[in-house]
Amino acid sequence: MLLHVAASLLPENTTIEFVSIADLPLYNADMDLPAAERPLVIKSFRDQLSKADGLLIVSPEYNYSIPGGLKNAIDWASRGEDSPLLRKPVAVMGATPGMWGTARLQLAFQPVFLFLDMKPVFKPEVLIAQAKNKFDAQGNLTDDVARGLITNKLMALKDMILQHRN
Ligand SMILES: Cc1cc2nc3c(=O)[nH]c(=O)nc-3n(C[C@H](O)[C@H](O)[C@H](O)COP(=O)(O)O)c2cc1C
16 A cells, blocks of 8 residues: 555656566575576566666565565565666665554665665655554555655655766
8 A cells, every 4th residue: 555655646757667576486596597597587577677767665564674575576686797776776665553664674674775785765764653544445545744754755766866867
């Protein structure tokens, strides 16, 4: 729901594409071959990321950290000089039923961004706590403060992309 709300609040002259991680196998270095020989599912995942000027990661928090499936996807995209993550602007948003709105997930991402020399947009933080009270049955975000933070975060990501291009 949060991802769809974010997609409805994009800055001007910006588009978004959703990239699914559902079909990725578990990371296996034996399958992580040079570009021309990579399995198609990996190649197409990495190609989709390559085309993006920046990444928006929207996630829950699992055990104070990055959900395994999401970390697996990051790992598949992370290897080689042709990694689509290297030096890429990135922003994280999250929602949880509990009180902390993915604060620990977002911290857990920092070493990943550091290692990949990514350009993370830290502020404003988008931490949707007690999410069950913040979305209606149609998936609309009813918290205006949160909507404002999402809007500003997306603008900050766009600024980071433009700055990075220049
Ligand atoms: C394995 C697992 C671990 C979880 N760990 C946390 C956690 O550390 N902190 C938290 O706030 N919520 C935690 N939750 C609750 C998730 O935030 C909640 O399931 C999520 O918001 C819903 O998204 P999902 O349907 O994609 O799991 C956990 C849920 C699962 C399934």
